[in-house]
Amino acid sequence: MSSYFTHIVCLECGQEQAADPMAKACPRCGSQWLDARYNYQTVAGLWPAALAGRGDSLWRYGELLPLAEPDPEISMGEGFTSLTRLYSYERLYHHEHLYIKDERQGPTSSFKDRQAALAVTAMRRAGITECVLASTGNAGAAYAAYCARAGIKLWLFLTSLVPSEKMREAALYGAEVVKVSGTYDETKHVAAEFAKRKGIHLDRGAKAIPGKESMKTLAFEIAEQLAFNLGADASGRWRSPDWYIQAVSGGIGPMGVWKGFEELLQMGLIEKMPRLGIIQAAGCAPMVNAFKAGHAQAAPVIPKTLITVLATGDPGFSYGYLRQAVLSNGGTMEAIEDGRTFEAMRRLASKAGYSVEPATAVAFAGLEKMLAEGTIRPGEVVVVNCSGHTFTAESHILGDQYVHDLNLAAGQNGTAHLAPDEGLDSAIRILDEQVTSILIVDDNPSDRRLIRRLLQRYKRYRIFEAASGSEALKVVVDHRPDVILADLTMPEMDGFTLLERLKNDPQTADIPVVVVSAKTLTDMDARMLKEYSESVWTKGGFDTRQLVDHVVKVLGDVSAPPADGRLSRSYSIETHETPVEENTGDKQVIVIIEDNPQDLRLARRLLESEGSYRIISAASGRDGLKALYEHHPELLILDLMLPEMDGFEVLRIIQNDPKLRDIPVVVLSAKELTAAERTELEPYITSVVEKASFDRNQFLYIVNRILK
Numbered sequence: 001m002s003s004y005f006t007h008i009v010c011l012e013c014g015q016e017q018a019a020d021p022m023a024k025a026c027p028r029c030g031s032q033w034l035d036a037r038y039n040y041q042t043v044a045g046l047w048p049a050a051l052a053g054r055g056d057s058l059w060r061y062g063e064l065l066p067l068a069e070p071d072p073e074i075s076m077g078e079g080f081t082s083l084t085r086l087y088s089y090e091r092l093y094h095h096e097h098l099y100i101k102d103e104r105q106g107p108t109s110s111f112k113d114r115q116a117a118l119a120v121t122a123m124r125r126a127g128i129t130e131c132v133l134a135s136t137g138n139a140g141a142a143y144a145a146y147c148a149r150a151g152i153k154l155w156l157f158l159t160s161l162v163p164s165e166k167m168r169e170a171a172l173y174g175a176e177v178v179k180v181s182g183t184y185d186e187t188k189h190v191a192a193e194f195a196k197r198k199g200i201h202l203d204r205g206a207k208a209i210p211g212k213e214s215m216k217t218l219a220f221e222i223a224e225q226l227a228f229n230l231g232a233d234a235s236g237r238w239r240s241p242d243w244y245i246q247a248v249s250g251g252i253g254p255m256g257v258w259k260g261f262e263e264l265l266q267m268g269l270i271e272k273m274p275r276l277g278i279i280q281a282a283g284c285a286p287m288v289n290a291f292k293a294g295h296a297q298a299a300p301v302i303p304k305t306l307i308t309v310l311a312t313g314d315p316g317f318s319y320g321y322l323r324q325a326v327l328s329n330g331g332t333m334e335a336i337e338d339g340r341t342f343e344a345m346r347r348l349a350s351k352a353g354y355s356v357e358p359a360t361a362v363a364f365a366g367l368e369k370m371l372a373e374g375t376i377r378p379g380e381v382v383v384v385n386c387s388g389h390t391f392t393a394e395s396h397i398l399g400d401q402y403v404h405d406l407n408l409a410a411g412q413n414g415t416a417h418l419a420p421d422e423g424l425d426s427a428i429r430i431l432d433e434q435v436t437s438i439l440i441v442d443d444n445p446s447d448r449r450l451i452r453r454l455l456q457r458y459k460r461y462r463i464f465e466a467a468s469g470s471e472a473l474k475v476v477v478d479h480r481p482d483v484i485l486a487d488l489t490m491p492e493m494d495g496f497t498l499l500e501r502l503k504n505d506p507q508t509a510d511i512p513v514v515v516v517s518a519k520t521l522t523d524m525d526a527r528m529l530k531e532y533s534e535s536v537w538t539k540g541g542f543d544t545r546q547l548v549d550h551v552v553k554v555l556g557d558v559s560a561p562p563a564d565g566r567l568s569r570s571y572s573i574e575t576h577e578t579p580v581e582e583n584t585g586d587k588q589v590i591v592i593i594e595d596n597p598q599d600l601r602l603a604r605r606l607l608e609s610e611g612s613y614r615i616i617s618a619a620s621g622r623d624g625l626k627a628l629y630e631h632h633p634e635l636l637i638l639d640l641m642l643p644e645m646d647g648f649e650v651l652r653i654i655q656n657d658p659k660l661r662d663i664p665v666v667v668l669s670a671k672e673l674t675a676a677e678r679t680e681l682e683p684y685i686t687s688v689v690e691k692a693s694f695d696r697n698q699f700l701y702i703v704n705r706i707l708k
């Protein structure tokens with residue numbers, strides 16, 4: 001097979017130069033944005049017939065690649081990953097034709113394997129033996145693997161926020177991993193400077209010809225596979241989807257995919273271009289921000305997202321390219337908050353059997369948003385690029401109730417609840433409790449917390465919380481609770497709408513709903529509630545024991561309540577104040593993020609001595625955030641000076657995520673805060689405790705006042 005690569009065009013000034021996979025810059029204007037061009041007419045005469053009988057790897061498209069043949073010593077059969085239809089997901093969203101392009105099937109589990117395969121093959125052909133690359137994670141793993149095969153030494157520059165598992169993977173492949181404490185854009189800068197000083201070849205990612213060209217093969221495969229799935233169109237051509245959706249950081253994926261479809265269109269192999277859905281993490285969405293504001297250039301941002309793979313704060317030229325692509329064809333750019341991403345990740349795994357990495361979950365959360373808002377119209381064919389492992393992220397999304405912990409060897413550790421002679425029966429009974437789930441829907445976090453504790457004091461039910469009707473619907477889809485306790489007045493979607501939605505969907509109509517609300521009911525309200533709910537309880541005006549008994553009855557849970565009188569006290573729920581509540585039994589969870597072991601020990605000891613708090617600690621901002629997602633604590637105690645991601649940044653991420661925003665924060669600070677810092681912190685925190693003038697009693701007083 002030969003390549004029909006004919007020449008290169010400068011994307012900024014149009015200057016042409018000779019075909020060369022390693023070309024670096026435009027000879028006229030110096031731009032690094034170069035584009036390979038081919039003899040499409042000849043290739044159109046060859047494809048698709050010539051492809052029949054070729055192997056299932058991206059090299060089957062050699063005519064339109066800058067290198068036509070793989071190097072057998074380097075290639076690992078990359079490309080030609082499955083295009084799989086997501087039937088159960090389709091049912092969930094009432095939309096047919098949702099497909100996943102399963103890039104997890106590449107040698108290092110992401111679409112970056114395509115790029116690495118071509119780039120490393122081109123390097124070896126050019127006699128390069130050493131290479132520098134900056135990456136947000138996945139390109140690093142892919143290049144490390146391919147460089148190992150090619151015998152090329154790789155200097156891999158990663159930001160310190162890249163999960164250590166990914167760093168270890170690259171190191172295992174023999175890369176020299178350089179961890180940079182800074183943003184990804186700074187890391188890129190450092191890598192380029194290092195390469196220049198040492199005279200080592202720098203891989204220029206999306207700017208390098210093999211990089212973008214490799215991504216075209218995603219488009220070629222999708223068009224060929226869709227024709228297979230949906231049948232060729234009337235004139236026997238391949239098919240484009242209506243939408244191609246991908247999460248974007250630097251943007252090489254959709255840039256290459258767009259170019260691939262353009263080439264197919266030009267050759268008459270497809271009928272139309274797809275629309276692009278470009279999705280970014282809300283904490284690092286320079287493209288989306290600029291797009292929504294109608295700007296032709298993206299202002300760089302400092303990334304504030306846990307999804308490090310997507311942490312390119314300065315997209316530069318790529319934005320203009322993608323914006324043009326989106327505008328030319330009615331696509332869109334959307335931003336997704338991290339909390340939503342983790343929910344989508346869990347949903348995709350549990351509903352569709354796809355374990356993907358957070359960067360892919362961003363794309364799926366984007367898909368969900370576009371479906372919900374009607375951006376994607378009924379019947380449109382959608383393909384989402386999917387990559388990656390979940391091992392780095394499970395703790396973010398699973399929460400602390402993901403495993404039903406049954407300990408038959410009773411009494412061996414503190415969590416065992418079985419007496420030795422109770423046997424299997426009791427074990428089954430306990431499991432029964434643990435798998436009974438209750439959803440509490442209330443926009444007031446302290447009301448939610450109070451109801452949660454009342455119920456959990458009775459039995460170890462699994463409790464989920466939601467702050468609005470729309471959030472509640474998501475939990476219902478994901479977890480099918482056995483009973484729902486719902487408030488009526490909430491922002492976004494109120495309790496009445498929630499009830500209506502639940503009762504009108506045959507899959508949820510049978511879930512009993514108990515209403516707990518402070519709203520004064522009109523006759524019409526009362527009629528509707530009578531039809532749709534089990535019972536209505538007015539906040540502030542009932543004996544909580546009765547409520548719990550009632551919920552237990554609704555659950556059909558007949559086993560006797562505990563005989564120790566733990567529930568005999570009467571609580572009252574006030575709507576707008578923190579409820580006054582006696583602390584008996586259950587512990588409230590406090591997360592402490594503190595890197596100094598002595599300070600941590602002191603705070604932990606003081607709080608534990610109160611007897612009513614369970615302490616979870618983390619020594620870095622990143623681990624701390626994971627702990628917040630995992631444990632949903634009642635309080636966060638936060639040091640400001642932390643390695644890698646400081647307390648200010650942690651606060652900004654918390655503030656940006658509705659899932660975390662409600663958690664009260666006490667700042668522990670080693671230095672006296674400047675007036676400017678105080679002003680910056682003011683809106684987000686409940687109190688500041690200065691370490692220098694630390695007073696145990698005052699500290700406990702502050703914490704107890706917030707939590708009791």
Ligand SMILES: Cc1ncc(COP(=O)(O)O)c(C=O)c1O
Pocket residue numbers: 110111112136137138139246247248249250251252253309310312359360385386387388
């Ligand atoms: C699934 C997924 N989406 C998006 C990206 C971001 O890629 P890029 O930086 O090329 O935009 C990656 C990077 O590896 C990824 O794995």
Ligand SMILES: [Zn+2]
Pocket residue numbers: 010011012013014015026027028029030031
């Ligand atoms: Zn030029």
